[in-house]
Every structure is written in C-alpha cells, then in structure tokens.
Amino acid sequence: MLSKRSLVGVRLNFHTLAVLFFMLIGTQAFAVDPEVDGSDEAVAAGKAVFNANCKTCHQLDSKLVGPALRGVSDRREISWIKAFIKNSTVLIASGDKQANEIYDEYNLQMPQHEFLSDDELNNLISYIEYGDVADPAAEAAAAGADGAAASGAGGGIPDEYLTVILVVLVVVLLLILVVLGLIISVLSKYLNKQELDEDDKEFVSQKFNLGKIIKSDGFVLIVTALVVALVAKTALDGLFSVGVQQGYAPKQPIAYSHALHAGTLEIECQYCHTGVEIGRSANIPSPNICMNCHTHVQNVQGKEGVSPEIQKIYDAVDNNKPIEWVRVHNLPDLAYFNHSQHVVVGEIECQTCHGPIQEMEVVGQHSALTMGWCIDCHRETEITTKGNAYYDKLVQIHTDSKDALKVKDIGGLECAKCHY
Structure with missing residues (x-):
C-alpha cells in the first residue's frame, strides 16, 4: 500500500501535469495571433x-x-x-x-x-x-412567430382541395341528419309509451309528410338559393373562360407531325422557329426551311414517290406562296410576351408553356395562358443567378429574404411588365 506521503506526491504531480497541459494548450491556441481576442x-x-x-x-x-x-x-x-x-x-x-x-x-x-x-x-x-x-431560445421563439405569421399571411386553400372539402362537409351533414332521425325515432317510441296529454300525443305521433315539407316556405327558399347560386357560378365560369383556348387544336393545311420531327428525329425547336432566341415572336418557319431537309426527303416511311403532304411544300415553293398555317397560341394585343427573354435569359424549356410538344401529332394549346397562369409562374419560378453577373446586385438586395430570388422579386408582378 502507498503511504500518505506518496499519495500526496501523486496528487501534486497530477495537478502539476494538468496545469502544464492547459498552459500548453493555451499557448498553442494564442500563439498564432495574440491580438485576436474577444474583448x-x-x-x-x-x-x-x-x-x-x-x-x-x-x-x-x-x-x-x-x-x-x-x-x-x-x-x-x-x-x-x-x-x-x-x-x-x-x-x-x-x-x-x-x-x-x-x-x-x-x-x-x-x-x-x-x-x-x-x-x-x-x-x-x-x-x-x-x-x-444569438440566443437559441430567442431564435426559436422568433422562428415560431415568423412561421405563424407566414401561415396566416399565406393562408388560402388550394383550389384542388375545395371540392374534397365540400364533399366531406356534405357527407358530415348527411350523417348528422341520419343521427338526428334515429334520435327522433327512439324518443318518439319512448314518449308513446308514456302517459301524455292529447295534444302531446298528437304531436309525438305525427307522421313524416314529404309533400308538406316540399311545399313549405323554408324548403322553397333553400331550393331557390341553390338554383340561383348554380346559375351564378355557371355564368361566372363562362365569363372567365372568354378568350381561353386551352385544348384548341385546329386542323392545319399540312399534316405536320411534331411527334415525328421533334420527338423521333429530335430536331431542335429553334431550328424551325428561328426567332425564339432573338425576338418577341417564335415565328412560323417558311417553306425554305422545310426544303433544307425535304429537298432530299421526299416520302414518308419508305413509300415511293413524293408524299401528298410533302408535295404541298413543293407547290408552295414553286408558286411562291406562303403556307397558310392556322395560329394555335393567341395572346390578346394588350399583353406583351417576349420569347427571347424567357428562352435565353430565363432558360425556360418550350415544354413549360407548350406541354409535351414532342409527343403531339396535332399541336394544341396545352396551357391556359391566362393572366393568373402567368402570375402563378412568376411567383413560383426561381431565378438562376449562379454564373450570371447581371443578378449580383439583385442578390445582394434580396439578402434579407429567406426565400430564393424569384421572378416576382425582380418586377415579375408589375403591371407594366406585360401591359404597357
């Protein structure tokens, strides 16, 4: 066994080593630059x-x-x-x-x-x-407050859930009516076994009269209100659909297949629609662009001779007449849209607005192209700022926001952006 003096010596040596160790750590920590401190x-x-x-x-x-x-x-x-x-x-x-x-x-x-x-x-x-x-507790409280404010400010029920909510409410109301009917039936049976006055017995024993209910003022009022609401909704839907051509797919003078050219052959949209990267309009290709390929490609799927549809292109070139394509996508004159701004600067794919164009035999309007549709896109679309010095200053200005920089943050919701 160790003596008392030995134990004291061990303790002293341990304390000495500990002090030397922490002094060494402190020396290493501040040896780099003693001027960097937390004063x-x-x-x-x-x-x-x-x-x-x-x-x-x-x-x-x-x-x-x-x-x-x-x-x-x-x-x-x-x-x-x-x-x-x-x-x-x-x-x-x-x-x-x-x-x-x-x-x-x-x-x-x-x-x-x-x-x-x-x-x-x-x-x-x-x-x-x-x-x-920062104080973690204060940060957590602030985050909770911000979340509550955000949820309150952004409140709005998505349209796709409204129908489900209405159906659920109707089902709940029907269940309530069924339960009330059962309660009335049980109470009626119970009261009929009790000694009641003649007036009370008559009231308890009365039968369900559907005709009387239908002729009642309350029922007529409810039915009238529902009919008026249905007519009003139908009228409003019709007014909001004025000028909306979603699904419009007219027959063209030449049966041109985007599924074949853009899909199977993988021809870039920009090859035919040459203005999409340099101007407001994507423009319809002239017969000369068609002839770049169809001077050599004269038939379809190995058939002999010139196919009737390709012959129409030859006829247009020979007679120096344009092909009268039917316009599919129409925006009102009061709305300004620039293809190059979206395709080149915004790097938006054609399919974002035009749908799966590479799968269409006959081109139709895929999107609604309404004002609300454009605004929703501007609210949700993030700006690609990396590697683009044009946005550096805007990124700096946007530093206080927790959200990514979106089109709405650079004037995408300003009226004069599309209406001038």
Whole structure:
C-alpha cells in the first residue's frame, strides 16, 4: 500500500501535469495571433469593419452569397485568413488549395481589401468569432412567430382541395341528419309509451309528410338559393373562360407531325422557329426551311414517290406562296410576351408553356395562358443567378429574404411588365 506521503506526491504531480497541459494548450491556441481576442472593444471595432465591407455577402452563422464565417479561425490559420481577405485573387492564382476550393464552390472572387490594416483584420476576426452570439431560445421563439405569421399571411386553400372539402362537409351533414332521425325515432317510441296529454300525443305521433315539407316556405327558399347560386357560378365560369383556348387544336393545311420531327428525329425547336432566341415572336418557319431537309426527303416511311403532304411544300415553293398555317397560341394585343427573354435569359424549356410538344401529332394549346397562369409562374419560378453577373446586385438586395430570388422579386408582378 502507498503511504500518505506518496499519495500526496501523486496528487501534486497530477495537478502539476494538468496545469502544464492547459498552459500548453493555451499557448498553442494564442500563439498564432495574440491580438485576436474577444474583448468588447475588439468585437465592436470588428463589427464596424464587417458592416462596411462584408455584410452584403456574408453572415456569421448562415450562408448568404458567401459561406457562414463563424468558426473560420478553427478551420483556417489566422495568417491565411488575413491573406485571403486582403487579396483572394493572389491566393487563387498561386494555386492555394483552400482558396481554389472556395472559388470552385461559390464561383465568385471576393473583392480586394488591401486597405485594411492588421489591427482592423484582428478586430474583424474577433467579431466573426465572438460577436452577435444569438440566443437559441430567442431564435426559436422568433422562428415560431415568423412561421405563424407566414401561415396566416399565406393562408388560402388550394383550389384542388375545395371540392374534397365540400364533399366531406356534405357527407358530415348527411350523417348528422341520419343521427338526428334515429334520435327522433327512439324518443318518439319512448314518449308513446308514456302517459301524455292529447295534444302531446298528437304531436309525438305525427307522421313524416314529404309533400308538406316540399311545399313549405323554408324548403322553397333553400331550393331557390341553390338554383340561383348554380346559375351564378355557371355564368361566372363562362365569363372567365372568354378568350381561353386551352385544348384548341385546329386542323392545319399540312399534316405536320411534331411527334415525328421533334420527338423521333429530335430536331431542335429553334431550328424551325428561328426567332425564339432573338425576338418577341417564335415565328412560323417558311417553306425554305422545310426544303433544307425535304429537298432530299421526299416520302414518308419508305413509300415511293413524293408524299401528298410533302408535295404541298413543293407547290408552295414553286408558286411562291406562303403556307397558310392556322395560329394555335393567341395572346390578346394588350399583353406583351417576349420569347427571347424567357428562352435565353430565363432558360425556360418550350415544354413549360407548350406541354409535351414532342409527343403531339396535332399541336394544341396545352396551357391556359391566362393572366393568373402567368402570375402563378412568376411567383413560383426561381431565378438562376449562379454564373450570371447581371443578378449580383439583385442578390445582394434580396439578402434579407429567406426565400430564393424569384421572378416576382425582380418586377415579375408589375403591371407594366406585360401591359404597357
């Protein structure tokens, strides 16, 4: 067994080692740059530097245009952080692995900050690590409030659920009527066994009279209200459908098959509709474009001779007359729509508006193309901003929003956007 003196010596040695260990850890932690600390003065000064130079692209605890910054001193050396802040371009050009990984991930180069002094950089890192530490409980409460506000503000029942809700309500009402009928039947049987006055017996014993109910003022009023509501709804639906040609698929002068050309042969839409990338209208192809192929392709599915439909193209060219195609998609003159803006800038696929065009033997209007349909698209469609410097400033302005940048955020709901 160890003596009392030996035990005391072991304890002293343990305490000595512990003190030396923590001193060593502390030395390593602050040996990199002792000027980076969490003092109130340094954090306050660093916050001013952050707000002036970093706030538009970075947040401490969440990703913005650039990555979240808190904890960067645990992931990178202080000297590397300062070099990257001052001139990230130099680090990237030098082949620095960490700098190039950041550039590859965000596809952006950070502006140079050569004007920042070493003290300002120390204060900035102090703020990044120790400044504005959020209270988790407060954050959770704020998130709950925001969620409640959002659910209240965005309230609206989707149209597809309205029918289901109405059917459920009707079923519930019928069940209530059945239950009430059973209750009345049970009570009537019970009361008939009791000693009642003549008037009460007459009332309890009365029979169900359907004719009397139908002739009653209440029943007539309910039926009249339902008929009026049904007529009004039918009239409103008819008014809202004026000018809507969804499903319209007219017969064309030539039986041109999109299923064959765009589907089987995989010809790009832009080859025939040449204006779709350069102007407002997609334009209908001229017979000359058809002849680029049909000078050589004269029949269909191996049949001998020129097919009757292709012969119509030859006739149009020989007689120098246009093919009188029937317009399928018609927008009112008061609405402005630009194909190039949507196809080139917005990178919208043709099928988004025109449906599975590559499967259509006869082209028909797939979408409603109403004002509400366009507005819903502008509300839901996200803007592809990566790699497009045109949107950089808009992304910065949009930083306070939790939602992705959408068409509605860049004027997509402004009246003059489509009506001018």
